[in-house]
Amino acid sequence: MILLTSLSFLFLAIVGLDLVYLIVNQALNRGPRFFYIVPEQKAMVIERLGRYNRVIKAGLHFVIPHIEKPRKIYWHYSFNPFTGAPEPTNISTELIDLKEFPYDLPQQLVITKDNAQIAIDVFIVVKILEPRRVIYAVENFPLAIEAMTKAGLRNLIGGLELDETLTSRPVINAQLHEYLKEKTQAWGVSITSAEITDITPSHKVSEAMNLQAIAERKKRSVAIQGDAEAAMLRAAKEVLGDPKAASNYLATLRYVNAFRNLISQKDGKVVFIPYESSHLLGALGSIRELFESEKTKPSNGSEQNPEGH
Structure with missing residues (x-):
């Protein structure tokens, strides 16, 4: 009886030490992980044996080590999304931000219908609704948004003369918003706002x-x-x-x-x-x-x- 009790105590001690070891390794990001803590307004895409399995959101979630793991995201920006500085930035993360994210895009050069060159500053607000789509439906989400905004501006401004462009900013904002909503619908995102903040004609045009x-x-x-x-x-x-x-x-x-x-x-x-x-x-x-x-x-x-x- 005493021997059985001693063995049970030893077994529990070994299990406890193993748990402490695993928790320490998890905290130090060493070795295979079996649980993840996702913060509020964040999401993580879990893959099982290389295939999509599920999306986990805020809270404590357990995964099967070596079989399940979060999908790593590599996003490239033509500007710094944290400071707004015009410098290319690469971001590698496992967490997807579900909050509205403002994109203060770099200045875009476009040509009007009457061949006047102008520089336009655009500010858009994006919210990710479906993390699965934003990862698997588009290769590089930030650059795709920027390229789509450039294309929309060129299509809209290219059909207007300079005087119309300078006096019809609310109309251009509404048309650009609808254009981006339509083009990004398959990406699982919502364009909540698209605003032209400044229009600057070139020196000769001025x-x-x-x-x-x-x-x-x-x-x-x-x-x-x-x-x-x-x-x-x-x-x-x-x-x-x-x-x-x-x-x-x-x-x-x-x-x-x-x-x-x-x-x-x-x-x-x-x-x-x-x-x-x-x-x-x-x-x-x-x-x-x-x-x-x-x-x-x-x-x-x-x-x-x-x-x-």
């Missing part, structure tokens, strides 16, 4: 846009000046009662303004003007006196006698 803006402002200025002169002509016709005299008045006024600008640009030097300009200036003075006399007339058109009682 210069052309500035020149166009200057020309548009000059055009509006000329139009405003023409409207003002037309209003002045109508007012002169009402006061003078003669369309020809009103036209002569405006022509003389324009001549005087041009003469003033000419004098102001000569820095005090002598300026010769034609003899006929004196007649124009005299006519302008006469017309101005006529304007003043018209303004001082009584509103009822009758004169009052200052001596009348």
